[in-house]
Structure formats: structure tokens, C-alpha cells
């Protein structure tokens with residue numbers, strides 16, 4: 001069994017480490033984090049800060065980025081991949097994922113998530129607790145689906161978009177890249193790039209070049 005490093009020992013990192021541990025695939029799981037005061041988190045050693053992680057490639061050849069910021073997460077995954085690290089896919093054992101689904105490296109699927117037939121999930125996505133993604137959806141790289149989100153069939157979500165907690169997305173919807181769908185929103189029409197969409201039915205209230213998280 002090989003060893004796994006997790007970048008980021010915050011709240012998301014703790015859940016990621018638990019998922020990895022439940023997979024029984026790694027002989028050792030450790031964190032790297034910029035908080036120098038952290039020595040151990042939930043029993044997992046914090047080895048060094050993020051910048052130094054590449055020095056440990058001989059010991060930990062698998063690297064998973066557990067950082068909530070969508071763009072930073074993808075940047076770090078790409079950097080580590082270019083350095084020759086293996087970037088695993090982490091899936092909690094209590095999920096329901098069709099065998100017709102394809103999920104790229106660096107993505108985590110948390111407990112209770114359901115992903116139905118023929119959906120495609122990109123690189124470095126967070127498929128968070130108890131969300132559902134129905135058939136034929138396409139999620140591009142760096143998308144975060146927060147806890148309790150429901151997404152109907154044949155919906156597409158562009159890169160770096162954050163679907164916030166408890167929102168619902170109807171079927172056959174296109175949501176652009178770098179957008180944020182606010183907590184509890186109900187999306188029944190397409191949403192453009194760089195949008196912040198809120199409410200029921202969800203409406204864009206702000207379009208900036210800096211949205212996405």
C-alpha cells in the first residue's frame with residue numbers, strides 16, 4: 001500500500017482524510033498545512049507547510065488537494081501532477097454512483113452523494129455531503145457542489161463554479177463558469193459566466209470577472 005499526502009488540514013481536509021481512511025487504500029495518510037501550530041489533526045500527522053510538500057515525493061507519491069478555493073485547488077493539482085505525483089479520486093464508501101459515471105482525478109465524493117447514469121465529473125471537484133447529481137450532467141473542472149444540493153438531469157456546470165448549500169438546479173440547465181449559486185437558490189433558467197445568482201427563481205444580481213471560489 002502506498003502513502004497519501006493531503007494538502008490542507010482545515011475543515012474540508014478533515015473530512016477528506018476520513019474519506020481516504022475509510023477507503024483502506026493507503027498505509028499512511030498525512031497532512032501538509034501552512035498553520036505551523038498544527039502537529040496532528042484527528043490523529044493524522046501534519047508534516048510540513050504546503051510549499052515544502054514537493055520535497056516529500058519519495059515518501060508520499062499520492063497527493064490530494066483539500067482546499068476549498070476552486071481555482072487554487074485546480075492550480076495545485078496541476079502543479080503536483082506536473083511534478084509526477086499521482087492524484088487520486090476519493091470516494092466515501094457510503095455513496096451511490098452509477099457505473100456509467102466518469103469522474104476525473106483529484107475529485108472527492110462525500111458521504112451520501114448520489115450520481116446517476118452517464119454524468120461526467122471533472123478534475124478537482126468537490127461533490128459534497130448528501131447532494132444528488134442526476135443523469136447526463138456535465139461538471140467541468142474545479143466545480144464545488146455543496147451539501148444538500150440537488151441537480152436534475154442533463155445540466156451542465158462550467159469550471160470553478162460553486163453551487164452553495166441546499167440549492168436546487170432544474171434539469172436541462174446550463175450554468176456558466178466562475179459563477180456562484182447562493183444557498184437555497186432554485187435555478188430554473190440558464191445562468192451566465194461570473195454570475196452571483198440568488199433566490200427562487202434564481203436571478204443574477206451581480207456579474208463580475210472575479211466570481212467563482
Ligand SMILES: CC(=O)SCCNC(=O)CCNC(=O)[C@H](O)C(C)(C)COP(=O)(O)OP(=O)(O)OC[C@H]1O[C@@H](n2cnc3c(N)ncnc32)[C@H](O)[C@@H]1OP(=O)(O)O
Nearest residue numbers: 128146147163164165180181182183184185196198199205
Ligand atoms: C461542508 C461545507 O460547509 S461546504 C460550504 C457550504 N457553504 C455554502 O454553501 C456557502 C453559502 N453562502 C452563500 O450562499 C453566500 O451568501 C454567498 C457565497 C453566495 C455570498 O456571496 P458574496 O459574494 O459574499 O455575496 P454577499 O454576501 O456580498 O451578498 C450579495 C447580495 O446577495 C444576497 N445574498 C447572498 N446570499 C443569498 C442567498 N443565499 N439568498 C438570497 N440572497 C442572498 C445578499 O443579501 C446581498 O444582497 P444585497 O446586495 O441586496 O445586500
